[in-house]
Amino acid sequence: MRVAFKEWGIVVDALGRGEQVVILRKGGIAEGRGGFQVEHERFWLFPARYHQQAEGVVDAARERMNELDWPAEDTVRIEYCAEVVAAELLESLAAAKRLRGQHVWRDEVIAERFDWGRDEGIYAMAVRVSRLAEPVGLPLVEAYGGCKSWVELERDLPAVTGSVLSDAAFADKLGAFNAALAGESVR
DSSP, X not given: OOEEEEEEHHHHHHHHTTSOOEEEEOOOGGGOTTOOOOOOSEEEEEEEOTTOXXXXXXXXXXXHHTTOOOOOTXXXXXXXXXXXXXXXXXXXXXXXXXXXXXXXXXXXXXXHHHHSSSSOOEEEEEEEEEEEEEEEEEEOOGGGOSSOSEEEOSSOOOOEEEESSOHHHHHHHHHHHHHHHTTOOOO
């Protein structure tokens, strides 16, 4: 597997720490008229610094951003693999806001992304994240650039060693995700 999903580094960090299982995505300019699509069920998480905004995340994540150990500017560090277990296009801002507390983005960022472009809406994915035994540093190449969600890595990576969350902890977070999308109150 060589496909990777570009996401803010702080979001990749939260996914890798098991703090969230939610990825919200509107799509990049390079994704064309069709916008973002969940093209792959399994992918590497590609932590990006480009477009990442400290003011776009909740306070705890903003503080964590200052603690992240970034590799050199010409390197990307791949540590995690994700598998999509649920995905839905949210067509109302209220549905997106029901996921509050399940991700690091601030409400204002959700609203901006929701309204951006031709169509209102935002994708919500619940992913099961696994980790590599050791992070792999890859040189940043031109093919990884641009406003696009999906990139193909130039080489294969080793197998993952296990999930960042126990089965029970993941089931609890997935249950909260599903309940929020169904409009149910979450404990």
